[in-house]
Amino acid sequence: MTKKTDRTPIRWLVLALAAISLCLGALAPVHMAEAQEQRYQRRSILDFFLGRRYLDDGPQAPDVPQPRRQQRKRPPQQKAIVNTRTAPPIRAPVQEEPVVQKLGDAKKILIVGDFLASGLGDGLTAAFETSPGVVVEARGNVSSGLVRDDYYDWPEQLPKMIDELKPAMVVVMIGANDRQQMVTDTAKEKFRTDGWFSEYRRRVLSFGKEVTDRKIPLLWVGLPAFESDQMTADAVQMNQLYRNQVESIGGEFVDIWDGFVDENSNFIVTGSDVNGQQVRLRTSDGINLTQAGRRKLAFYVEKPARRILGTQASPDLVRLDESNLPGLGLPTNPVEHTVPISLSDPNLDGGAELLGARPPPMTLTRSPRDLLVEQGEMTPAPPGRVDDYRLPTAKTPAEVSVK
Numbered sequence: 001m002t003k004k005t006d007r008t009p010i011r012w013l014v015l016a017l018a019a020i021s022l023c024l025g026a027l028a029p030v031h032m033a034e035a036q037e038q039r040y041q042r043r044s045i046l047d048f049f050l051g052r053r054y055l056d057d058g059p060q061a062p063d064v065p066q067p068r069r070q071q072r073k074r075p076p077q078q079k080a081i082v083n084t085r086t087a088p089p090i091r092a093p094v095q096e097e098p099v100v101q102k103l104g105d106a107k108k109i110l111i112v113g114d115f116l117a118s119g120l121g122d123g124l125t126a127a128f129e130t131s132p133g134v135v136v137e138a139r140g141n142v143s144s145g146l147v148r149d150d151y152y153d154w155p156e157q158l159p160k161m162i163d164e165l166k167p168a169m170v171v172v173m174i175g176a177n178d179r180q181q182m183v184t185d186t187a188k189e190k191f192r193t194d195g196w197f198s199e200y201r202r203r204v205l206s207f208g209k210e211v212t213d214r215k216i217p218l219l220w221v222g223l224p225a226f227e228s229d230q231m232t233a234d235a236v237q238m239n240q241l242y243r244n245q246v247e248s249i250g251g252e253f254v255d256i257w258d259g260f261v262d263e264n265s266n267f268i269v270t271g272s273d274v275n276g277q278q279v280r281l282r283t284s285d286g287i288n289l290t291q292a293g294r295r296k297l298a299f300y301v302e303k304p305a306r307r308i309l310g311t312q313a314s315p316d317l318v319r320l321d322e323s324n325l326p327g328l329g330l331p332t333n334p335v336e337h338t339v340p341i342s343l344s345d346p347n348l349d350g351g352a353e354l355l356g357a358r359p360p361p362m363t364l365t366r367s368p369r370d371l372l373v374e375q376g377e378m379t380p381a382p383p384g385r386v387d388d389y390r391l392p393t394a395k396t397p398a399e400v401s402v403k
Contacts, residue, residue, distance in 0.1 A: 100315075106135045107312050109305060110167035112158060113174035113221075115142040116297075119289045120173050120221065123298025124305070133312040137165055145177040146203045155203075158210050169308055170211045171301060173221040175238050176287070179231070192234075197241065204245045211251070217308045218251035221301060224260040225267045227286025232267060256300045260293075274299045 109128075111121045121138025128134040139161055144152035154174075162170070182189045182196050189196040211218040220242055223235040243253040260281060262268050273279045273292045281293035289297060306313045368379040381388040 100130050100132050102135050103132050106133050107168035107309055108135045108137050108165050109169050109171060110161060110165055111136065111138045111140060111171045111173070112154070112161065113140050113172055114144050114177050115140065115288065116176055116223070117171075117173040117221075118142060119294040120171070120297050120301065122291070123294040123296070124171075124301060126295060127298050127302045128313065130315040131313050133314070134309060137167065140173075143177060145174060146200065146207060147178040147180055147182045150183075155207060155210065158207070162211070162214060162216070167216065168312075169217045169219065169305060171219045171221065171305070172207070172211075175223055175235075175242070178238070179234055201241060201245055204242060205249065208246055208249050208251055212249045218246065218249075219254055219301060219304060219308075220246040220251055221254045221297075222256055224256055224289075224297075225265070227267050227282070231287075252304060254301055254304060256297060259296055259300060271296075 109124065111117050111124065113120075117140035118138060121136060121140060125136045125138070128136055141152050144154065146154060149155070178200070179191055181191060182199055184195075184199050187195070189199060208218055208220065222239040222242060225232045226235060239255070239257070243255075246253050257265075260268065260271065262271075267282075267286070269282050269286075270278055270280050273281075273296055279292040280290050281296060282288070283290060366374075371377040371379065380390070383390075
């Protein structure tokens with residue numbers, strides 16, 4: 001019988017060797033590829049035409065990296081600062097208009113009333129600023145009216161102002177403060193009642209007569225529209241009252257309503273000024289007027305005022321008197337005038353006389369020339385000359401017989 005041998009260790013040895021060979025076989029191609037890449041020589045354009053790719057078995061020097069040049073850091077350049085701000089435009093110097101001196105006998109416009117009359121005074125002052133023959137006197141009282149005569153008595157104050165200023169025209173704008181209870185001699189009348197309007201008509205008529213009875217032109221300016229609808233409705237009714245009473249005593253009512261409402265007669269804050277530009281006419285309270293609104297208010301009064309004042313309201317009016325003509329006075333000493341002479345006159349050098357000339361001799365008888373020139377007489381022509389037109393004298397019989 002044959003004896004069986006144990007082959008287990010041999011199997012393990014074979015398996016170990018096979019595993020080692022597999023590992024080495026996997027690593028070998030990697031090293032071969034790296035070696036071949038190092039032995040390949042770079043091809044040029046001649047290699048494509050003259051030869052083929054070959055391996056260089058010689059050792060190649062490893063690529064040594066060249067040292068890099070150290071670049072010096074340049075200091076950062078400072079950017080030029082560009083001034084992007086533009087220089088402000090040069091404004092032309094504003095030439096102030098010369099102030100027009102008013103004439104000594106300039107006509108005065110007296111303006112009376114409440115706070116609206118004070119604004120009207122500012123506007124008319126600007127309107128007649130260039131008119132030397134017109135002076136505007138605004139005497140408005142802000143909180144006054146025709147209802148509260150205990151606060152400011154206009155019927156008493158107006159005659160004093162007229163006597164003091166002697167105006168050529170009186171402008172009245174009042175009534176904005178009169179929408180309140182009125183105290184009369186008999187009772188207290190509430191606003192909008194028949195008794196109130198009856199007494200108010202009497203006061204307006206009496207106030208206007210203080211002007212017209214003195215033969216002074218009267219302009220009564222109506223109320224504008226207000227922001228409050230109730231105040232606007234009251235202003236419409238009071239304007240109609242003013243028109244009727246003022247025109248009945250010879251005054252003129254100035255209607256300004258259209259200048260402060262739109263096409264539907266509604267209150268406006270902004271509107272066109274005297275130059276047609278859109279500006280704010282009323283203040284935030286809806287009652288007062290701005291500067292542009294005051295000037296527009298005066299625009300309605302300016303036209304009838306210029307018509308009444310005539311040429312005195314012209315801006316070109318200048319009074320000529322001794323002060324305006326200082327250079328036209330008579331001279332203090334008489335001036336000796338020299339008679340004009342001609343430089344070519346022969347009398348200057350004696351050329352009118354001949355050297356050695358003697359005066360003509362004096363004769364007692366006049367020459368035929370003297371008779372002709374001085375007396376117009378002609379001497380008879382000598383007998384037988386062609387201009388001798390005398391008929392020959394007839395001979396007597398005695399003379400004939402003698403011959």
